[in-house]
Amino acid sequence: MHRLVLLLAALPLVAQTSWFQPSMLEQPAIKKAYASIDARKDGIIDEWIKLIETPAPSGKEQVRARYIKAEMEKIGLTDIRTDDLFNVSGVRKGTGGGPTVVFAAHTDTVFPEGTNLKVKREGDILRAPGSGDDTSNLMATLEMFRALSRGGVQTKGDLIFLASVQEEVGLVGAKHWLETSGYKPDLFVAVDLSSLQLWYGALRIDQFKFIFTSPGAHTLESRGAPSPAKAVAKAINGLYEIPLPPLEPGFGSFKLPTMNVGMLGGGTVVNAVPREAWFTVDLRSTDSPTQDKLETALISTVKAAAEKEGVGFQMERKMGIDYSKAKPREERLKHPLVQTALAASNYFRKPGTPEIMPVDAGANDSNIAVSMGIPAVAVGAVVQSMPHRLEESAEASSIIPGIKSLLAMAVAMTTH
Numbered sequence: 559m560h561r562l563v564l565l566l567a568a569l570p571l572v573a574q575t576s577w578f579q580p581s582m583l584e585q586p587a588i589k590k591a592y593a594s595i596d597a598r599k600d601g602i603i604d605e606w607i608k609l610i611e612t613p614a615p616s617g618k619e620q621v622r623a624r625y626i627k628a629e630m631e632k633i634g635l636t637d638i639r640t641d642d643l644f645n646v647s648g649v650r651k652g653t654g655g656g657p658t659v660v661f662a663a664h665t666d667t668v669f670p671e672g673t674n675l676k677v678k679r680e681g682d683i684l685r686a687p688g689s690g691d692d693t694s695n696l697m698a699t700l701e702m703f704r705a706l707s708r709g710g711v712q713t714k715g716d717l718i719f720l721a722s723v724q725e726e727v728g729l730v731g732a733k734h735w736l737e738t739s740g741y742k743p744d745l746f747v748a749v750d751l752s753s754l755q756l757w758y759g760a761l762r763i764d765q766f767k768f769i770f771t772s773p774g775a776h777t778l779e780s781r782g783a784p785s786p787a788k789a790v791a792k793a794i795n796g797l798y799e800i801p802l803p804p805l806e807p808g809f810g811s812f813k814l815p816t817m818n819v820g821m822l823g824g825g826t827v828v829n830a831v832p833r834e835a836w837f838t839v840d841l842r843s844t845d846s847p848t849q850d851k852l853e854t855a856l857i858s859t860v861k862a863a864a865e866k867e868g869v870g871f872q873m874e875r876k877m878g879i880d881y882s883k884a885k886p887r888e889e890r891l892k893h894p895l896v897q898t899a900l901a902a903s904n905y906f907r908k909p910g911t912p913e914i915m916p917v918d919a920g921a922n923d924s925n926i927a928v929s930m931g932i933p934a935v936a937v938g939a940v941v942q943s944m945p946h947r948l949e950e951s952a953e954a955s956s957i958i959p960g961i962k963s964l965l966a967m968a969v970a971m972t973t974h
């Protein structure tokens with residue numbers, strides 16, 4: 559009895575509260591908005607293709623950003639801003655008394671300048687680099703804001719459309735916007751997945767570059783001399799011997815926690831001990847205690863290799879987010895924001911596909927919100943596959959229920 563009372567007290571949100579009700583879709587304004595989405599199907603897909611074919615490598619999103627800004631103006635959003643990084647945001651004012659909810663989609667792609675972005679249409683499939691991640695969701699979010707206006711849908715809370723930049727190079731744009739825009743959103747939705755996925759957490763991602771140095775020596779004088787190359791070899795061997803905790807369930811093909819050496823290099827000539835040799839490590843897990851433990855083991859292993867070899871040692875931290883303010887897993891999962899996103903995603907999901915299960919992961923703009931303690935979720939509006947590959951593709955017609963799903967979420971989250 560006492561235990562039950564304590565449990566209830568510890569979970570004031572009560573399990574599985576969703577603000578989404580299918581009956582809300584019968585409201586005339588929402589029906590009108592939905593009819594306007596159906597009526598524009600071909601136009602939406604054509605505009606999406608145009609956006610895919612507009613290059614936007616991270617840091618060079620200006621053309622897409624200007625396009626989104628111009629479209630926000632046409633919709634009549636207020637407080638439309640472009641910040642110093644080219645994040646674009648605009649507000650759809652509510653009638654008052656509801657939470658402020660951000661819908662964020664990123665304009666950048668991982669593909670460098672010069673990549674052939676021409677979309678190949680194979681029936682209902684659009685194939686091109688960046689077709690899914692995140693151009694599909696950028697298009698869907700833009701159309702969702704348009705449809706709200708066409709339907710004359712009123713919400714209590716404000717809705718903010720954030721077209722973020724440099725997501726792919728460390729969530730740079732969203733971090734900058736959340737820290738400097740002055741907005742204090744109550745809820746944050748990253749539209750950056752396939753519509754068959756939902757993530758409510760934040761993968762812990764820490765990336766390092768380890769550098770070993772020595773005075774160098776001719777090969778003829780190298781025998782027994784300290785060698786940065788040997789230190790790299792010993793360190794890499796050592797780090798792959800660090801025991802990893804058992805696999806986290808529920809991640810499909812993703813095997814977590816994990817540590818990966820992605821780049822290595824050093825030396826300038828064949829016949830000398832390198833003056834410098836280095837490698838990088840990408841360390842990922844789902845929670846901070848595990849991450850901290852692995853990070854400590856990693857750094858001490860690499861340092862020990864340097865000491866044993868008698869070479870100089872430097873470490874550069876390439877990426878790391880402080881998650882000390884993040885809410886615990888249960889609290890994040892049970893938050894109505896996540897349950898609402900889950901209910902709507904499942905209501906609108908492609909027929910014949912398995913039920914969408916929430917996963918405690920995240921490697922997108924919602925990570926920043928999670929790290930700040932803002933309730934956050936990541937969803938998607940389109941069935942898509944092979945992100946970050948040249949063969950990336952998306953199902954064109956899936957964007958229509960995807961936009962409707964986003965719209966249902968937006969209304970439910972701001973008006974409950």
Ligand SMILES: [Zn+2]
Pocket residue numbers: 664691692725750922
């Ligand atoms: Zn993305």
